[in-house]
Amino acid sequence: MIGVIDAGTTTVKLAIYDERMLVALKKEPVIKYNPKPGFVEFDAEDLARKCQMFADMAIDEYNVEAIAITNQRTTAVLWDGKTGRAVFNALGWQDMRGNALSEEMNRDATIRMARTAGMIARGVVKLLPTLKNKRRVKWLITLSRLSIRPNHTSVKLCWMLRELGEKKEKYELKAGTVDSWIVYRLTGEHLTDYSNAAATGLYDSYYMRWSEPILEIVGADEEMLPKTLESDRIFGEYRNVPITGVIADQSASLYALGCWEKGELKVTNGTGTFVDLNVGEEPEASTGGLLPLIAWKLKSETRYMMEGMLFYSGSAVEKLKEIGIYDDVAKTSEMAFKSRNEDMLLIPSFTGLATPYYVSMPGLLYGISNAMTREDIAKALLESLAFRIAEIVDIMKKEFPVELKRIRCDGEMSSNDFFLQRIADVTGIPVERGAILSGTSFGAHLVAGRAIGKWNRDFCMPFSDVFERKEDIRDKYEKWKKLLNIAMKIKL
Amino acid sequence: MIGVIDAGTTTVKLAIYDERMLVALKKEPVIKYNPKPGFVEFDAEDLARKCQMFADMAIDEYNVEAIAITNQRTTAVLWDGKTGRAVFNALGWQDMRGNALSEEMNRDATIRMARTAGMIARGVVKLLPTLKNKRRVKWLITLSRLSIRPNHTSVKLCWMLRELGEKKEKYELKAGTVDSWIVYRLTGEHLTDYSNAAATGLYDSYYMRWSEPILEIVGADEEMLPKTLESDRIFGEYRNVPITGVIADQSASLYALGCWEKGELKVTNGTGTFVDLNVGEEPEASTGGLLPLIAWKLKSETRYMMEGMLFYSGSAVEKLKEIGIYDDVAKTSEMAFKSRNEDMLLIPSFTGLATPYYVSMPGLLYGISNAMTREDIAKALLESLAFRIAEIVDIMKKEFPVELKRIRCDGEMSSNDFFLQRIADVTGIPVERGAILSGTSFGAHLVAGRAIGKWNRDFCMPFSDVFERKEDIRDKYEKWKKLLNIAMKIKL
Numbered sequence: 001m002i003g004v005i006d007a008g009t010t011t012v013k014l015a016i017y018d019e020r021m022l023v024a025l026k027k028e029p030v031i032k033y034n035p036k037p038g039f040v041e042f043d044a045e046d047l048a049r050k051c052q053m054f055a056d057m058a059i060d061e062y063n064v065e066a067i068a069i070t071n072q073r074t075t076a077v078l079w080d081g082k083t084g085r086a087v088f089n090a091l092g093w094q095d096m097r098g099n100a101l102s103e104e105m106n107r108d109a110t111i112r113m114a115r116t117a118g119m120i121a122r123g124v125v126k127l128l129p130t131l132k133n134k135r136r137v138k139w140l141i142t143l144s145r146l147s148i149r150p151n152h153t154s155v156k157l158c159w160m161l162r163e164l165g166e167k168k169e170k171y172e173l174k175a176g177t178v179d180s181w182i183v184y185r186l187t188g189e190h191l192t193d194y195s196n197a198a199a200t201g202l203y204d205s206y207y208m209r210w211s212e213p214i215l216e217i218v219g220a221d222e223e224m225l226p227k228t229l230e231s232d233r234i235f236g237e238y239r240n241v242p243i244t245g246v247i248a249d250q251s252a253s254l255y256a257l258g259c260w261e262k263g264e265l266k267v268t269n270g271t272g273t274f275v276d277l278n279v280g281e282e283p284e285a286s287t288g289g290l291l292p293l294i295a296w297k298l299k300s301e302t303r304y305m306m307e308g309m310l311f312y313s314g315s316a317v318e319k320l321k322e323i324g325i326y327d328d329v330a331k332t333s334e335m336a337f338k339s340r341n342e343d344m345l346l347i348p349s350f351t352g353l354a355t356p357y358y359v360s361m362p363g364l365l366y367g368i369s370n371a372m373t374r375e376d377i378a379k380a381l382l383e384s385l386a387f388r389i390a391e392i393v394d395i396m397k398k399e400f401p402v403e404l405k406r407i408r409c410d411g412e413m414s415s416n417d418f419f420l421q422r423i424a425d426v427t428g429i430p431v432e433r434g435a436i437l438s439g440t441s442f443g444a445h446l447v448a449g450r451a452i453g454k455w456n457r458d459f460c461m462p463f464s465d466v467f468e469r470k471e472d473i474r475d476k477y478e479k480w481k482k483l484l485n486i487a488m489k490i491k492l
Numbered sequence: 493m494i495g496v497i498d499a500g501t502t503t504v505k506l507a508i509y510d511e512r513m514l515v516a517l518k519k520e521p522v523i524k525y526n527p528k529p530g531f532v533e534f535d536a537e538d539l540a541r542k543c544q545m546f547a548d549m550a551i552d553e554y555n556v557e558a559i560a561i562t563n564q565r566t567t568a569v570l571w572d573g574k575t576g577r578a579v580f581n582a583l584g585w586q587d588m589r590g591n592a593l594s595e596e597m598n599r600d601a602t603i604r605m606a607r608t609a610g611m612i613a614r615g616v617v618k619l620l621p622t623l624k625n626k627r628r629v630k631w632l633i634t635l636s637r638l639s640i641r642p643n644h645t646s647v648k649l650c651w652m653l654r655e656l657g658e659k660k661e662k663y664e665l666k667a668g669t670v671d672s673w674i675v676y677r678l679t680g681e682h683l684t685d686y687s688n689a690a691a692t693g694l695y696d697s698y699y700m701r702w703s704e705p706i707l708e709i710v711g712a713d714e715e716m717l718p719k720t721l722e723s724d725r726i727f728g729e730y731r732n733v734p735i736t737g738v739i740a741d742q743s744a745s746l747y748a749l750g751c752w753e754k755g756e757l758k759v760t761n762g763t764g765t766f767v768d769l770n771v772g773e774e775p776e777a778s779t780g781g782l783l784p785l786i787a788w789k790l791k792s793e794t795r796y797m798m799e800g801m802l803f804y805s806g807s808a809v810e811k812l813k814e815i816g817i818y819d820d821v822a823k824t825s826e827m828a829f830k831s832r833n834e835d836m837l838l839i840p841s842f843t844g845l846a847t848p849y850y851v852s853m854p855g856l857l858y859g860i861s862n863a864m865t866r867e868d869i870a871k872a873l874l875e876s877l878a879f880r881i882a883e884i885v886d887i888m889k890k891e892f893p894v895e896l897k898r899i900r901c902d903g904e905m906s907s908n909d910f911f912l913q914r915i916a917d918v919t920g921i922p923v924e925r926g927a928i929l930s931g932t933s934f935g936a937h938l939v940a941g942r943a944i945g946k947w948n949r950d951f952c953m954p955f956s957d958v959f960e961r962k963e964d965i966r967d968k969y970e971k972w973k974k975l976l977n978i979a980m981k982i983k984l
Contacts, residue, residue: 312862323866324816343854345984350862362835366982368855370804370842374815479984486982490858492837492971 003058004441007071014054015441040092048185068245068448071178073199076156081172091156098155118144139206141285152201158218180226187236192226194297195251232451245448252443258460263402269413273310288395289356308355308392314413336379336418346384386422410439424467431467495550496933499563506546507933532584540677560737560940563670565691568648573664583648590647610636631698633777644693650710672718679728684718686789687743724943737940744935750952755894761905765802780887781848800847800884806905828871828910838876878914902931916959923959
């Protein structure tokens with residue numbers, strides 16, 4: 001049996017797998033603080049305690065052979081190596097306090113120079129397209145859009161270090177993401193895996209090392225940061241049980257959904273939505289706003305992915321429940337199928353839109369009339385989220401000329417038939433629904449199984465449904481994009 | 493005692509007044525048909541029957557001295573003088589079947605010539621501003637914006653006459669508005685009053701006669717139409733009780749609210765909202781989209797009014813209840829007062845906007861975010877309706893340089909404190925709430941009382957509350973107008 005500790009944004013979960021079957025699932029809510037609007041903090045000590053409790057439970061009650069760890073990305077923890085205790089609350093990935101700070105960091109001469117170099121590289125590639133396949137050129141092209149964003153670990157770390165100021169000297173500071181914090185507390189080792197490291201904004205995924213220029217801007221040094229390991233290495237032992245299968249949430253899902261090779265695409269629909277395309281064994285660059293990440297690095301293989309995201313998807317469906325449009329999110333699929341209204345459009349910017357528009361703007365509901373119904377609004381919302389996904393898929397198709405044969409989905413909100421149907425309708429690509437919606441923990445368990453020699457890459461989750469295009473809604477999608485463009489320009 | 497038959501859009505009511513106090517109120521629902529989207533028909537026979545039943549009840553149970561009639565305007569009835577029976581269902585004022593027909597009528601050479609003459613007059617007035625006070629010039633200026641609209645009685649009548657075609661010869665056709673239909677069925681007389689006639693689009697309010705050029709375009713002749721009387725004349729007798737106090741609904745409200753002289757302004761908030769300004773003893777012209785109407789013509793006085801309207805106000809509040817934002821419209825005032833959100837704006841175009849934008853466009857909710865609440869949406873709606881009223885008041889202030897000392901309100905939706913407060917906040921004009929929200933029937937009863945010598949113009953309804961400006965929200969109003977302008981230009 002393998003136990004997976006899944007440290008998410010809302011809960012910490014323990015999932016126990018026996019021969020690839022889920023046999024037990026436990027949840028504990030995460031203690032979160034919102035001291036100011038836009039601030040999101042986690043109680044790092046509470047998080048460590050709950051993870052340790054689950055590790056004990058996995059060993060005592062299920063006699064597991066290995067413990068895997070998967071987690072929310074980019075959340076930053078800073079702790080003291082002398083006491084092993086966190087110096088601050090962890091700053092959550094959704095925490096936006098670094099807004100001004102990230103702008104300041106982006107004005108740094110190094111960043112500006114890097115962007116210039118990137119722009120030059122893009123110009124050169126236009127003249128000599130074959131250069132595009134060189135890793136160094138891809139790296140340069142990525143630099144052309146280099147932008148430190150407040151959700152990056154780098155900004156959070158910078159904020160904490162500045163806050164400490166002179167007091168820094170008192171501690172033997174260690175920084176890391178949630179996985180490395182848990183590993184540290186269970187084993188005393190300061191380690192992370194490549195998939196987590198790549199998401200921090202501190203890591204150079206092209207050359208597989210912590211980025212010196214960025215560390216300098218942040219004011220951190222490499223000794224503060226964890227050593228990076230393959231996800232299927234042994235990260236240490238806790239009560240004689242190996243810790244392995246350490247992997248970031250979206251990477252774990254991509255793996256679980258069997259998106260192992262170049263051109264495979266998955267969409268995880270949870271609180272937000274993450275669209276990840278496996279781009280193969282070489283890192284790629286995006287000029288269209290996609291995030292280049294390491295999908296996974298295992299002992300025997302490395303895969304890169306490009307990511308696009310929606311900040312709000314499941315949360316948006318919850319939000320319309322809160323204002324009274326329906327009393328149960330499970331009803332929204334049936335409601336939306338009932339609606340015959342084709343004129344209502346929603347711009348689902350509940351906290352901004354994310355990929356590729358990293359702008360702050362309010363959302364908008366268009367098409368209000370005396371004929372509108374609750375059903376129409378539910379449909380407008382679900383369609384708008386499908387349209388947002390289609391935008392990201394369009395960028396992927398444009399930047400990476402691989403044939404997208406299918407879109408594989410997991411995440412709680414993928415239980416919504418109307419939503420998945422609409423993704424198929426707008427993209428024209430068949431949509432497969434994973435039979436296990438929590439691909440994250442399933443993927444971590446698969447990687448952990450490989451680590452301890454139980455299997456190779458020969459098994460992914462089964463799929464319960466396939467949604468084929470029933471109706472071509474590209475015309476409506478074009479209308480919606482037009483509206484989005486208008487909405488983005490509204491300045492009152 | 494005086495009995496008022498109030499033939500509204502949803503119900504026919506009988507209100508019995510004794511010494512200016514309401515002593516009884518009965519309601520009967522109106523039978524309405526919607527054979528196609530946008531079609532609104534009334535069963536004219538059913539309407540006549542219910543009014544006669546109420547007249548009998550007024551005489552038998554309350555021994556009334558007079559029966560007054562007030563009614564929805566512009567609804568068209570066509571009947572046969574030989575049998576006294578309606579030839580068609582009545583075409584309701586909201587009926588939009590005449591859309592194409594009104595466009596055709598507007599292309600008529602006479603209409604185009606009239607507009608040209610009007611434009612010339614406007615040009616001349618710019619050079620010789622004193623000319624503006626001449627009635628003929630005002631008439632010409634009004635012609636510059638002359639436009640036959642599908643809600644006009646003229647279009648409905650034209651539609652019915654065309655539909656009859658050759659069969660016209662079979663009948664002794666009589667046409668009229670709801671008041672004249674009721675009077676005809678109770679007394680056999682074919683009469684209407686000036687306030688109803690002026691609203692038909694068939695009447696020349698400047699020269700107090702049916703308009704020959706429009707009648708020609710419609711294909712009707714003057715013999716088909718009722719004779720026009722002052723509202724306080726005796727329109728005949730029913731079972732020896734005089735019928736008098738025949739007056740259109742908005743005129744009756746204006747009278748009831750004591751807006752007897754030039755510069756007095758009232759707002760009736762029902763299903764829709766009607767903003768009426770008493771412009772005094774001479775008709776006026778508007779180039780800003782206001783409708784020139786006869787407020788009333790009584791034996792001893794004539795008053796004109798300019799009108800602006802919102803198609804949807806109370807209905808909009810009902811609509812958001814229907815989609816789940818609240819379960820009781822009575823809660824919306826309290827909800828709106830609770831909201832602290834200043835960023836949510838609504839464009840309340842549920843069936844178009846009406847004055848001064850006679851365009852068809854969908855409504856829009858702007859400012860959707862993860863922080864929005866039901867309270868915020870209720871506030872955005874009520875504010876948007878106040879802003880729409882402010883737009884009309886602004887036109888009135890611009891076109892008629894009289895000091896607006898107060899805005900008097902009646903109609904069911906005027907019970908909403910937040911709404912009335914916001915009208916005061918945005919316009920800066922104190923808002924008085926009538927103690928009797930059904931000003932329509934109260935006004936008709938006051939006119940009927942004058943007709944039978946019970947009193948002169950010395951009494952209007954009492955006022956229960958005054959709302960003074962508490963907060964200047966002109967900045968927000970300007971933002972909202974900017975959004976409205978953007979919304980009107982959206983073409984998807």
